Amino acid sequence: MFYDLNVPWTANDTGLPRTLNFLYELGYSVVALNYILIGKLPNELSCAIPNPLPYKDLPSKLEIRRRITVTLTDSLQNARLNALAAQYDILALRPTDEKTLQLACGSLDCDIISLDLSQRFPFHFKIKTLTEAIKLGKKIEICYGHGLLGDSQGRRNLISNVTQIIRATRSRGLIISSEAKGAVACRGPWDAINLSAVWGLGQERGYEAMTKEARNALVGAQLKRSSFRGVINVVHGGEKPAPEVKAGATEKKGEAQKQKGQMTNGQGANGQKRKSDALGSETNDSGSGIPMSKTQMKKRAKKEKMEAESKAAKSTGDAKSN
Incomplete structure (x- = not known):
């Protein structure tokens, strides 16, 4: 199963059904619609992506998840991230500078760290910072959509940033997404894997980034919301079930007692006399x-x-x- 965990969602996007159908034809089984939040968190926290979607003729076998990406600009606005994460399937953070990147990799609880790789960052990605995020179970996202439809400067920044991330993470804990704003920017899974191999990520690691690592991010996010500290999932509380009275149980019991009485009166189980x-x-x-x-x-x-x-x-x- 191939995953694409970053498909931008807007309420007035008329081309989204075409994009979802095209991704399914390319071989993707799970797609996450991404709602980008910029600024402070709203007072009333709710999922901005409707369920079910107001579209027709969507593939029935395509699994659609809901994701929110919060742009980090101030460390004081993130006190209610846990309450916001409960409304979505995946919570992603998008740092804008080195301070917010360290904050997202360290103390803040999230599932995915997504960077806008089309811009030039005034700092280098440190091995210690990204390794700390990977140890905590967070995934670093690489989006190839900007490199396909952006300008030449954006493509150069994308290649430079991806090379630094692969070096700093040592090709571990990475996921590859499209962030395609239309069907034109979508690519097949193996095309994206080959593209990542050109950037320096091995083909095996690229395959894991679109299958195993993406699934781990999705399952880990689900465990955080449905279990105790992401370790214990309470399936059954140990309550003793009530005894079920089956139909005809009373009749069977009466027949058994009658048969027992016949055996005590000198008859066997088949109604015949005893040998004596x-x-x-x-x-x-x-x-x-x-x-x-x-x-x-x-x-x-x-x-x-x-x-x-x-x-x-x-x-x-x-x-x-x-």
């Missing part, structure tokens, strides 16, 4: 159907013999008397 009853074993005097023991059978035989003898003696006495 089949062989003609006698039952107890109580009539419960339980076979008698050998001692009880001997006592019963002795009793029947005595009764027979007494009857015989009585009949003999009656005969003599007559």
Whole structure:
């Protein structure tokens, strides 16, 4: 899956549906619409990009995310960045000088650090500053759109700045985006990878910048908003579910009890007589159907013999008397 995490969004842009369709045809699976905020944060924080989008005939398989890029001009206006980040899928910061760059790479919490590489910066990108941002999980964004549609001076600044960033980051923690304001500035994923290879980024690192690193930025931003400190994601609180009463459970229970009662009355599980009853074993005097023991059978035989003898003696006495 290829990612393009920087497609500028404006409310009156009529060419945006054409740009999204063209990006999908080029092979991109995930596209992030970027809303750029300049100046102080508004009093009421809300997502400026509507959901769902008011466009028709968009590719159904194209995954669209919402991103905001805050231009850093003053360190005092960023006290509510966390509340602003909760309204979007991705939070990006755009430093304008060395002080704000150090602030974005260090203390400020964001997902992507996006620089306007078409302008000339009066400072050099330091290895320590950018490495600190990468260790914190922040990604450095390289946008090629300015180099395609800008003037010659902008292209020279873009190449110079990208070369410095690749050197300072040692080709790690980079993502490549288009920042295309129209379909004309869009390029295929492999074209962008080859272009980055010309600037000094290896082809393998360029492929990771458009797939693995971009996905890590998106997933990391989602974990920050849906988990505890980006480490623990509570899926289930451990509550004991209520027992489910299935249909026909009472009938099955009654049948089981009935079958058990039949087995205790001398019948097996299939309703047949037991083996001892089949062989003609006698039952107890109580009539419960339980076979008698050998001692009880001997006592019963002795009793029947005595009764027979007494009857015989009585009949003999009656005969003599007559």
